[in-house]
Amino acid sequence: MYITIAVLLTIGTPVQLRAQMKIGQSLPDSIFHNVFNYGNSSLKMSDIDRKLVIFDFWSFTCASCLHSFAKLDSLQRIFKDDIQIILVNQESRDDTENLFKNRKTLVKPNVPFITSDTVLHDTFGIIGKPALAWFNHKRIFQGMTNSVSSEDLRRFLQTKTVDTDSYVRQPEYRPNHFDTRLSNSMTYYSYIAKHQNGINLLYTDSTLSKSPATILDLYIAAYDPLDNKRYKRPGRLIMDRQVKDAVQAQNLYDYLLHVPNTGLAERHKIMQQDLKRYFGFDVKVEKRLLSSFVLVRTSDKDKLKTLGSEPKMTFFASNPQMDDIQSEERVLINRPFRFFSNILGGLIESRFNRPFIDQTNYSGLVDIRFNANTLDEMELGTLKIDLKKYDLDLIEQEIWIDVLSITQSK
Template sequence: MKKIIFIYVTTVFLGINNVFAQYHEIKPGEQIPNFTFPDTYNAKNSTVKLSDFKGKLVILDFWGPYCLPCIAGFPKIDSLQKLFEGQIQILAISNLTKAEVAKFFKSHINVHRPNVPFITNAKHMDSVFPHTGVPFQVWIDGSGKVLLYGDPTSLTVKNINNSLKTGTAFYRKASKNVYTSFIDSRWKNLVVYASSISRYKSDSLRMHPELNAKGKQLAETGPVPFLYQRAFSDSSFKFLDVYSPGRVILEVNDKTKFIKSPEIKGEEAMKWIDDNYFTYQLIEPNNFPGNMYHKMKDDLDNYFQLTSKIEKRMVECYILVSTGNSEVLKTKGQTGFNNFYKMNDVHSTEYAKIRQLKNQPFLYLSNAVKDFVEYKLNSPFFDESGISENIDVEMSGKILDDMNFDEWQDGLKKYNLAIEKKRRLIDVLVISDFK
């Protein structure tokens, strides 16, 4: 069985630092030097060299403390390291100092720390493998030759096994997020008005408007429902909360082209994006009349052969209601205090078993319920309790962290409150097949 060195990069934007210009870019087909990494965190030896893992598949995982996909991938890194023990070695890499990495894991109590070395102060690697964003991978074979700049969706057990077996990488190539324009640079100053809809390709150049000095633009990329949400997010539709759950109704024959099923993952998910993501662009003179968002709506209707409009519809919602005397909520007037929020996400730097609102507006409790309903139940929410004064509330932190409907009901019952499922007549965006 052949073994390869595989470098996996998931990071936030990393610019190339001119200080490290001597570290030239290594392209597919070229050899990689035996880099030395001092000040390594969570490793047996503080200094690590790539040659320490000769013959193994090496995964350099570039991450950042504010990169949620990077942090969410830590458990996967741990599982892959254990599964391929002896064949691979994953190295997490960032521009943070060793002390900053240690502080991050100490303070972020809900972040899983994978049992791998963490390479620190690695700015020079931006010049070796230049990229403008994520996702990004570099695959290197056992002889030290770079095979491929790839996409993290290729990091699967099946693909790793195939590469170990064949010594090749044959997966989706990562885009370097290079943007271009439909308009030839020689003639761009002659363009006075243009609108376009183009397919989005995750592994190729991405289209982006290039305007002349006198023009203005509107550009968005995403699936069709999102493009419509953007078109209806203008101030002229301010009465429609278009981005909240339950505000878009699809009346189309084939919803699979509009909404990705949760079961579609990995390469299949990337293919779905390639097939169903589009970039909309509109370029026009600064003094041109008319609303650009309205024009975007018309263009979307025309190309996708759809009808879009705002209607009043009866929609199933979750309602916060008062079930009795609200005096139980009335504040005692002490100094204000608020730790009434979720504490089990990757941003958490503290944990409290009991969450409290002391002498705080009822809106804070209402918003906590709203976050639960919209995020967990994916449904419209309305507060019909009629309560507006300052309150005192104390609940188990488990209620906010678990996001469980029955737990919320039990916690609210003490304060004569409840969440009820009811139908309400609300404004919605209806997208339907053209007839």
């Protein structure tokens, strides 16, 4: 038995599908266009033979959808002989590709993307996301779920059944706070509003949005154009007492900026000005000397370079949902060094609440193997032992680091 998981993106040309498909009905041998991250710009369902197909609908503004991409990538790798995940959304191919180009930390699953879809959304009556439509190896519709896990896939492989009882149809979302009769005519605007459920803010190359967001979320977004959340990391955010009191209120807001024909940096400047007018805080990025953990190389000998084996990554701390990392060894094989640096840095900062800085200046594909306890327990002694195998070391040093300072206006 084979399984295909398809995360539904929008389709550009009509395909012959039934409206409101019901369990037991079959999926035609349709051809989907506007496909990327695939060998061709179109995808024919008959090319995915003898696999379970799961259409998983997502959108740019569905946070849980974006967060699930790393898991989807792992599931596709683990069940590669049995499943094929296909992502499907209503945004254009260009906008979808730009989403990953602009958001460097967003994982792009190694699966096909079908973009510019309306037909599949109508066929399954999709309004909100996430939503996944399951088809067996004969392309017979099995039902809908809100998520997928390794346990779900194994259950289907063994029993040919999927638990659809817990599926909750997501509510309809609006792209902004305006009257829908007027919103399409709005061409240049920005606003801050108290958060309302049912608002799923628009995301395009002309917009900048954050929802739902605390005051801190808004300021961090405004001063972090690359969206790498650096000011959420240890030591990188400084507030005076008045700001801390305001932040503790935990009020939620929606922010949306739409300014055509402007670059990302200019849109962030406008957002900064909007926040100044609304909240009145003084904000600046400044250098501070912070005690940090610094990753360095101890020799010029390259003990990291990959041998070219099949790519594999189980380099995570334990996660009960990911069975393939429940082993004595965690590996990162034929993957970019930055993956290793980012994962290690996140674990170190979470464990020790101090900044992590990578000063190796290393790039390229690597093979790295760590003892599982090293990542699960994150003790400096065992960490240094595993790093030493690759002529790496973690040293404690004071480093000048950019921090975001937020204070009450005088």
